[in-house]
Amino acid sequence: MIKELFRKKKYGTININNAENDSKKIDSEYSKNMKKQEKKDIDNDFWIRCKGCGETFSKEELINNFNVCIKCDQHLRIGARERVELVLDESSFIEYDSDMKTLDPLSFPGYDEKIDKAKEQSGECEAVVTGEGRINEIPVVICVMNPEFMIGSMGSVVGEKITRAIERAIDKELSVIIFSASGGARMQEGILSLMQMGKTSAALSRLADKGLLYISVLTDPTTGGVTASFAMLGDIILAEPKALIGFAGPRVIEQTIRQKLPEGFQRSEFLKDKGFVDKIVHRKDLKRMLYRILDIHTIGGGKNE
Ligand SMILES: [Zn+2]
Incomplete structure (x- = not known):
């Protein structure tokens, strides 16, 4: 699901069904960018990575918890x-x-x-x-x-x-x-x-x-x-x-x-x-x-x- 969201966000206008080569390129780009992305505190519109413990949570979960990490209590x-x-x-x-x-x-x-x-x-x-x-x-x-x-x-x-x-x-x-x-x-x-x-x-x-x-x-x-x-x-x-x-x-x-x-x-x-x-x-x-x-x-x- 994360992969799908990422594709939509980053490559929303590309028709990936009709171009195999493009698809491979996108997959390799995807892995590269996901690795980069994982290092950030705020990943995207849906997920946030806690800089205290490294766990990822949905934005909604964190908002419901005052934007405080559910696992380690880090105040984001x-x-x-x-x-x-x-x-x-x-x-x-x-x-x-x-x-x-x-x-x-x-x-x-x-x-x-x-x-x-x-x-x-x-x-x-x-x-x-x-x-x-x-x-x-x-x-x-x-x-x-x-x-x-x-x-x-x-x-x-x-x-x-x-x-x-x-x-x-x-x-x-x-x-x-x-x-x-x-x-x-x-x-x-x-x-x-x-x-x-x-x-x-x-x-x-x-x-x-x-x-x-x-x-x-x-x-x-x-x-x-x-x-x-x-x-x-x-x-x-x-x-x-x-x-x-x-x-x-x-x-x-x-x-x-x-x-x-x-x-x-x-x-x-x-x-x-x-x-x-x-x-x-x-x-x-x-x-x-x-x-x-x-x-x-x-x-x-x-x-x-
Ligand atoms: Zn944490």
Whole structure:
């Protein structure tokens, strides 16, 4: 059946019944491509291979299990919209700044094409979705980074959307939840990308001055400039199990300090042991946990006074 699906997907317009040679060619192409394909995490529209245990599951099976591996509990990366659906009450989401688009301020070679490809792959305009909604009736402002868009890299638009969302939370006296998933600052925007670290951090400082709560949720991967700014500034910092969380990559660190890094370095569990993370929460429990925190620390999602 997989073979049939593959044929339809890849060779849908070829008439394989009437051309034996073509058929042989297709079979050899098929084996070659299947081998290549097996190495990918996401195989096609129907099957997903878990990068934790290597087992393959149907997309439907995994969706029914919060996109967490049924065998090894690996939390697979999910898109921003799926995350919004997972944590907010149904139909409660009101999106902010959905049409904000990236320009190419430095005329960086190939950047426009990269953005177009990311848009096509993710179906989103940028690497973060922001807005407000409710968690068991408590109103919150949320920002969800999208690992499917240039691995959630932070450029001007990501920083601007997050900053505006925080400012709206200040105006409305609401708590903020940010789900981080990022490869770091976006090099194609140079210093304009790096300054988003300061801008988002300053907005969070103003939120804190107003006595409003900020919950940071770290998901796989949270790295680079995002780790060095808003991801680590949460009043409460949660993380999904086994998420990669760090600033520089392990190889760079090993080369710099000339030491072998300990087992599990830069994973949620290690960071919790070292005090960077307050709690590791399984995806299926995430909404309940966020609700409990909001309920304890706020009055109707706003100030705790
Ligand atoms: Zn697995």
